[in-house]
Amino acid sequence: GAGVSQSPSNKVTEKGKDVELRCDPISGHTALYWYRQRLGQGLEFLIYFQGNSAPDKSGLPSDRFSAERTGESVSTLTIQRTQQEDSAVYLCASSLVAGEQETQYFGPGTRLLVL
Amino acid sequence: AQTVTQSQPEMSVQEAETVTLSCTYDTSENNYYLFWYKQPPSRQMILVIRQEAYKQQNATENRFSVNFQKAAKSFSLKISDSQLGDTAMYFCAFMKHSGYALNFGKGTSLLVTP
Helix, strand or coil, X not given: CCCCEEECCEEEECCCCCEEEEEECCCCCCEEEEXXXXXXXXXXXXXXXXCCEEXXXXXXXXXXXXXXXXXXXXXXXXXCCCCHHHCEEEEEEEECCCCCCCCCEECCCEEEEEC | CCEEECCCCEEEXXXXXXXXXXXXXXXXXXXXXXXXXXXXXXXXXEEXXXXXXXXXXXXXXXXXXXXXXXXXXXXXXXXXXXXXXXCEEEEEEXXXXXXXXXXXXXXXXXXEEC
């Protein structure tokens, strides 16, 4: 596709349920990033992938959060046992390679609401 | 850790006028990169302009320009000839040299009025 796509666009879930958020990066981009945007806040970095490896997971808020990437393409962010504080927009971005020289292109995000 | 501060939560400007959005940051790094991103209601973050800290010349992209003051750790965005389509949230972001994660400010909501 022409840009980064994410699905679902919106997700409403009940507290305690698990959710999976999907990101399809721009074709050929080896680096992929996940950010979280809480209401009225800037974006918080969660994790990034270079290829299928995640060198830095330090931004993940808790062990309920995990992410994987396969085939140097699609990535899924999984949140287990969701809490109301997990409500946010989750944004994915990709770039040719990881690094400050490369522009990160963002998807439209998934808005998650935990009731 | 780097922090990015945007002190103007909301701003408005009339069409065709000029507006300046403020951003300050705190870092001990000497080499780094600064960005302005735009987020319209569609939620998609779009890169507006970027600046390398080692370059003294201010970056310019059409109607968008920055005033980068390294000593003051200030990085403001000037939008000239504002257009209705410029209405959006604007985020200032920092990335250290050899980094990969963007550190964002809380954003400034800009409204362009007819």
